Amino acid sequence: MNVNNRSSVISVDNLSLTFETRDGPVHALSDIDLDVQDGDFVSLIGPSGCGKTTLLRVIADLEQATGGSMLVNGVTPAEARINRAYGYVFQAASLYPWRTIANNIALPLEIMGVDSATRKQRIEDNLALVNLTDFGKKYPWQLSGGMQQRASIARALAVEPDLLLMDEPFGALDEIVRDHLNEQLLSLWAKTNKTVVFVTHSIPEAVYLSTHIVVMSPRPGRIHDVIVSDLPRERSLDIRETPEFLKLANRVRDGLRAGHSYDEAV
């Protein structure tokens, strides 16, 4: 692909993370090497317990690695967080029930000290971006689950980060809504040209969205394979019927199976 003169946004070198628990150490991440370049859409996929969410949380400095190194925008994750380098979307929409949708989007802007005129503009822009223009005055609980998740994406985008970290954002939604949001996310990514790191456990979702699919395996959590997608950047949902798509999906499935070769109780 066009790897020419693009800069590295996230570079991970031999990273590991061990949790101390009552039952002894748990190796959540081990030997992680990864390079995410500007404009990539990277999916982390794997069975539960493979550390994909943990890796995302280390990037966001919500968790600290116990070994190896990681640079986000050329600095440590902690510095990147303080520089407010990324937007983070949780599995749950995590909207404050006592704030309207517009005020929820305003929350990070208030915290970062953005003036109210800019705030208003950004709320408007981002509501439009996720097709929620008329819902700014509504409260989160007046919206459907899919709309809430779109609002939380708008909130993450409102700080205008170049890097978007998404932790199974559509995991709790039904298939139909999820397809719709995937399509919207892709067009949004095409429009803004942001770098996205996206955690999922759905193979079609990962293949449909990503330029790079990182297949992870559990115990200890490690990267099994990085699959570079040869699908065009502009794609519609129909692409999922094409042989190229199915071939990629099969490669991911094989990777998951190989990384998960031994039977085990979950």
Added chain:
Amino acid sequence: MINVRDSKVLPVILVVIAIIAFWYVMAVVMNTPWQNDVYERESRTDVAAVEFIQDTWSQERPVLPSPHQVATEVWNTTVKKKITSKRSLIYHAKITLSSSMLGFAMGTVLGILLSVAIVYNQALNKSLMPWIIASQTIPVLAIAPMIIVVLNAIGVQGLLPKAFISMYLSFFPVVVGMVKGLTSPETHHLDLMRTYSASGAQSFWKLRLPSSLPYLFTSMKVAVAISLVGAIVAELPAGAVAGLGARLLAGSYYGQTIQIWSALVVASILAALLVTVIGLLGRWVNHRMGLNHG
């Protein structure tokens, strides 16, 4: 929304009617011995049942006054008396209410401040919090007379000593509730603030404090009820001449049962009003916070 089967109104009314009916019956039963004595003294033997019952319901110092006697007394000492009169229950209620409200306000503020300190200091959380919880098992109300007398001895008089007791009683539930409330935000909400690298103060004002409000109002409901009890008990030690507690004590000295019951009724109405007001306020806040909707 008129669903007769699920409505609470009818059952409540019926239960209240049943209680009042039971009360009347008990008034007859409990006042019978005295009434028999009276008849004996008057050497009357053939009293009709209706007259007998009416007589048991209208004694001057009955063992159990009938509901309408209490109601009449309440009416006479509230609506019909001037508020400034020493015999007006509104006058006494006002005195009790003002000290309990002052104490309640002080207790709530103290409780909130303490809970913030506890939430933000590990050492306080681990050292002070167990004592606060343990002290809830202690009958603090027992200290009331001592505080009154001791404060009187050093010259603090009037509203303040009583308010101190109400404060002391009401700050416990507020601390416990607020600590729970301030630590109630879920991990992903706290993580969100962290991704914004929000400062401690920002997390507090924008997340922890709003999340704690429902807890605050729940504990304020407990606190306001107990601060009223505190003010009433604080009026019991000899010396207090005004207030609902003093009315209770005076009534018990002179065997004025109707006076005791009417003071009790007014205290109950007051408590119910206070709890209702705080409850409505809490409901309104919860509604504004969008918490009644899940």
Added chain:
Amino acid sequence: MVNAAKPIFSRIERILIIAAGLSAVLGLTGLIVQGNLDGRLTVAGAVIVLSVYLGHQIIVKSRWSCGTLFTLASLLATVILLEKLAPGSAKETSPHGWGYWFLVIAAWLIAWAAVEQFASIRTLSTAVQWFLRLLIPLLFGSWLLLGWEFVTRGLDVPQVLLPAPSVIAERFGNSMPILWADFKQTFLKAVLIGYAIGCGAGFIVAILIDRSPFLQRGLLPIGNLVSALPIVGVAPIMVMWFGFDWPSKAAVVIVMTFFPMLVNTVAGLAASNAMQRDLMKTYAASYWQTLFKLRLPEALPFIFNALKINSTLALIGAIVAEFFGTPIVGMGFRISTEVGRMNVDMVWAEIAVAAVAGSLFYGVLALLERLFTFWHPSMRNSGHA
């Protein structure tokens, strides 16, 4: 990077120990300036300064040793300082100069630093967590008592206002027979009997109205309302009805404990969910089978909640009811008469009895709750956040 090998002093701890060291130095200076330099006081000051220095600089490898070092230092200093406070020796060495008080503050600060150290220990071992959960409040509690002692005796606070803990303890020791008689009258008779009858009646009525949703809808709001009312106010009525002795107090306790039990049991019996009840239905279980095998176990946490609330209410009810008239024995009687005689130390002794009785009562109930409702989520993750 996770398990710190050396103590990481947070900002507040750093401030604390520096302040402790400074104030110890000031204290020693004060003693010299005032010409009161006494061997033992010097030791007290030196111990604190030394522990601050050691804690900050040299030997300390962990929060454990740091906390222990500070605790021992403050303990030693406190013992010396307290001894100087003892009546008799107090006046001649005149420790009330500012040098002395700076030493007291230093001991207090270093004790606080010790609590901070212990409080920030992170451990995975359950046993150690338990130990810490006991140790820290105990340290804090004794530190509070000592502070009380210093303030009341050092500043010559009038007895009437606030007696020193040692004075209260002495009074306690000298009045055991009276305290025991009062305890028997108020707790063993009025409280326990009233509590048993009140809780029992509340529970039985809840079971009785269980089959009548109509009665439940009628009684629940009233029960909730009554729980918020100043029920202690019925005390004078009960005294009139049942006389001065304990039955009238037990009656107050019955009235106070009845409604919380009723309301909680009814709520608890409704706690099982539809799926669980449907399961019992598929077994064609009878009403009583469902009650005993499903609904009562589900109601236990609620019932224990009421039992715990009621334990406090019962003690309050019995004591306050005694303010309205008693035979010449009982905790409430003692409190009100001794207050009248300005024997405040006796009042505090009686309050100490009430406090111990109240927390033991509650503690026993909490233990029983653990035993019976270990399966409930609120019990399973008992380690608090």
